[in-house]
Amino acid sequence: MSAARLQRLKTLVREHKLFSAALAVGAFLRLLTVLGYPGALWFAGDSYVYLGAALRPQPNLSKATGYSLFLRALLPFHSLTLVVVLQHLMGLAVAVMIYVLLRRNNVSKLWSTVATLPVLLDGYMIEDEHLIMAEALFTFLLMLATLMLLWRRDIKWWTALIAGLLVGYAVDVRTEGAVVLVLFPLFLLIRGWMTHGWKHLSGWLAAVVMAIGCVIPVGAYAGWFHSRTGHYGVSEATGFYLWGRVSSFADCAVIKPTGREALVCPTQPLTKRTPPGNFIWHAPEVHTDLNSTGGPVDPTNNQLLTDFAIHAIEAQPLGYVKTVVKNTMLSFGFPRIAYPGGGTVYYYSFHLTYKSPHRNLLPPNNHVWIKGGTAYQDWLSYGHQAPGRVINVFAAPIAVYQRLVFTYGPLLALIFLVGLGGLFSLRLSRRPREIRLRWAPRGTSMLPWVTAVALLITPIAIADFDYRYLLPVIPFACLAAGLGFAPAKRRTGPQDGAGDQSPVLAQEIDSGATSGVPTSS
Template identity: 40%
Template structure:
């Protein structure tokens, strides 16, 4: 017992430090932090659930379950526990993979101590829940990682599929994770049974949500907003002379004056003068969504080099040495702990009901002040965030080492591929389908850490096998040993 306690002591200390930082954030911002627009949307739809054409409602479902508490602080506290839970799950997987406990603890340091991870957990946003659910699904699939020949049992794959299916309802950008992990399961010999259980279970929450969406909006879908986001991704480089779209889509090309402004896609799509808003009464109507998606796909196929260059620019910002004001300076500022209470706009309904951002926040939290800043705790988090975060080049190094691990970690290749594939999908897909945003980068980091740790575990296991071989060799050649095949009873 004492040996086990001593073995896990470094991680226990690390978790306590991470918990203390999150407790400081709770004291500094007891009502949580608000992301302009999105947080208001989530609270509004938690109060009045109704399928939205722009976002799935997996996160508002959780908020609705917690609404009887009338405590904004309880939501952020739960999200911080989820952040700690991700580190605990990945630590357990790495220990089961054979990595020394101290090394498994070190690999999880960015998960526990990155200030931007902590700030994102404190925002009333879906990322903390989404990251936790994906981590839980991956933990279920990797629990038998010690044996490279054993995949997950069918029941674990089924549970992982259900969890990941719900994660897609929290953030629809997680949808590509299902085929990625499904392929990873299928590459294993006799992996069809867990793969079938995983795929069927993942479909259950999605089909149920699509049926609800159809009952209210007349079309089977999770959202009808992917078209405008993909249009924004391609509008900056789309050239109608090269695309040659059908006549009803020609007007979707961005005018030269707007193209010359080089506005970020994440900001461009909200401007009232862009073609989609001029042509359609609502860009999230099914017909408009189909046309916008079709135009964007034509642009990608006609100009693949320009599209890859745009995605590459986003990855360059993710791995850059300093943070860019992208998509706008105001948006990037929302990922920093603020010095003063946040402003709530009035006169507009952001959710399924008729309340404004302020009235919905007051109703949900039963408070007249839904944003508070308490010193000196807030000042401590502000100072901490200046210095303690995972730099872009370090994140890039984690991705590079994880990719190298896929090639060299023979006995852990499938496990490393699962973790690295999840990290890469979470990072690349939002950039490729919408725009670069730092809140899309942060959730990928824990999975990059896991991939790196699993690759290390393979190297550690190989080193231990060589060390054991040398020990046995020395033992067999020691004075007190006998040559192989000698009968001790007949030896002189």
């Protein structure tokens, strides 16, 4: 590193001391994780599908394998440690993007730093970054697209296109986030209307170009899926998971299913059904009874399960709404519970051993989901190192830390409420003999807050609640909450025209020069 760059880095650290300290702590915690758990951690069958599809590229009927393309790109290094280090760096980069966006919107250094703390310090988020799972990449891609959309108010067409490509690939990585394919272009359309009116072409052009960018990766994956299966799509598991969702309230006497749908209507008493995220893996209606016709992720059976689930929702709409609301409230509960089951949440914590009489977190040597190798063989083939090694001197501190420091449910609820308040700016108008309060919509925080809500509710609405599904939600909720501390009347900045400097970059670009925007802390 040249002396000039080193000096620039020192200047950045000095000018942003609070955030630099928080970033250093977050980096240290991730370093402990990498040292304590060489290689990577494993999550049941999901990790095996991703690794198997990385070694033998192919779409999978049960889940999109866009994340496997990321793993495939790193395959020449044969290092799972490299994979998780990059995922940890993505987590840190998400915090940096939040901080930069907040400072650009004139949020103080204190509140900008506070908004990044759940991302930097949440023990469960750090553990998830160390798993062979898709959340870290998905969150990074979406946050990068958000940064591009919010950086300037008048967005260039090529910026909209690149952001769209990022969003589209993010959906290939994690299909539960498909709702963003609509949200992001719609945001550009609404912001264009709020800025220029409906008749101005710039808002329409940006939204259309971004929509095209979103469709390209998803369409390419759907074409690849069709070439292997004969069906356009990203998976054949939609009906399987939606069937699980309705299993929490479905009453055959009310639904009155006919034909083959009667065969998949759950007959167990409601009080004896486990949560959907656990029930679907054991229910005979979707395993034993459908095995003779291709299983639950067969195209025909996928349509059957989807049709039944839709009929169940139509017959019991109140039951559906109640179960979605009830599960959503679990996001804000305290303490954390073993939902949807103890076996699932066990994977979300650091442990000092990965093979015990009660739990075996090592990839099995007899489990084949992607033809061509077992889970254990694929692990060795990709990483060239045996799984399950733990260095206790480093692992013990991070394992204890995770159980104490994370985003508690009530705290997440508070973050959402602050973000909701940040959607509007309260302006106090003082005139002779009157005081008026006027609410003015704040468009900047609209995208991250609505994205957080959508990422929270959508998986619950189509599958079930899972604590892992909260991890992509937290950064966007924090960004929205931080924007609530932006001044009600923004100073003129780069989003509104050229020739101005953002507060976070003003001194870095021209130290000592005045740009018309003070760098307040």
